[in-house]
Amino acid sequence: MLELLDFLAAGGVQGVCLFGATGEFLNYSFAERQRMVYLGVKRSRVPILAGVSHSTFAGAIQLADEAIAAGADALILMPPCFFHYAQGEIEEFYVQFAKETGDAVPILIHNAPMLTSKLELDLMRRLIDTGRFAGIKDSSGDWGLFEQLLEMRQRRPFALFTGDDRMAVQALNAGADGVISGAACAVPELFVAMARRGDHIDDLNARMLEFVEWTEKFPTPVVVKRAVELRGQRSAPPLTPLAAGTGKALEEFSAWFTGWLPQMKKAAAT
DSSP, rough: OOHHHHHHHHTTTTEESSTTTHHHHHHGGGGHHHHHHHHHHHHHHOEEEEEOSSSHHHHHHHEEEHHHHHHOOOEEEESSSOOOHHHHHHHHHHHHHHHHHHHSSEEEEEEEETOOOOOOOOHHHHHHHHHOEEEEOOOOOHHHHHHHHHHTTTTTEEEEEEEGGGGHHHHHTTTTOEESSSGGGHHHHHHHHHHHHHHTTTHHHHHHHHHHHEEEEOTTTTTHHHHHHHHOOOOOOOOOOOOOOHHHHHHHHHHHHHHHHHHHHHHOOO
8 A cells, every 4th residue: 555655646646545435445444444544644745535434423433533633634425335324314424424523624525326325416515515524526427416516616615526537537627626536546647647638638538438448347446456456566356256257358458458558658648
C-alpha cells in the first residue's frame, strides 16, 4: 500500500481515497483499517480521503474517529452496506454521523446504489442543506441525476465528484470538481491528463474507455489488481477463485494491457 501511494503520487493525482469500494474495505478488520490510514497519511504526498463506510453506525463512527485522529484530510461515507434502508433511515444515519464527528474534517456523501441503498436526489439536497457535508461522490452512472446535482450546486455550493469512469470526461466538461476513480489506481496518469482537458481529451477518453471495458468483464476489481501488478506494484489475488474461462480472459487482458500501456503513456504525456 505504501509503495502504491508513491506510484499514484508520481502519476500526478491530487488525492488518494483509501478504503473506497474498489479498496475492498469489507475485507479488513478495524485494526487493519486504522493502521493503514495512519501509515497512509504519514506516507502520502497528496491528501488522503479515508473511506469509513461500514454495515453499522457504531462501526462508521469508530472508523471516522480513528481516521480523524490519524490525520486524514477528509472522510467519505456511503449508506450502511448489506441491508436495504429507506430514505428516512439513511438520512438519520448521515445526520447523526455528522453530529458525532463534528467539523474536524470535511465529509463526502457517497451515492453507490450498485453496492448499497440508493440516495435519492431530495435526500442528498436535504443533507447538503444541513451545512455539515462538504460534497457528494455520485457513482450511480445516471447522467440525468448528475446534471441535477450540478444544478443543485447553483443554490448551495458543494464539491461534486463522479465515481463513474464512463462519465468522467462528460462530468469534468460540465463542471464537476473531479473524479474519484478505481481505475485511476492502475492508470493515474491517464485520468490526470483527462482532468487537464486539453486538445486530446477525446483520444484520452477513448483510451480510458478501452480499459474500463476490460474491467467490466470481470469481478471488481480483478483487472485493476492485475494492471497494478503489471506496472511493477505488488498486488493481491482475486477475492474468490476465477473460473477457467475467466482466468484465460485475464491472461488475454494482460497481453492487451502490456501492448496498450506504452501507447497510453505517450498519449497522456502529449
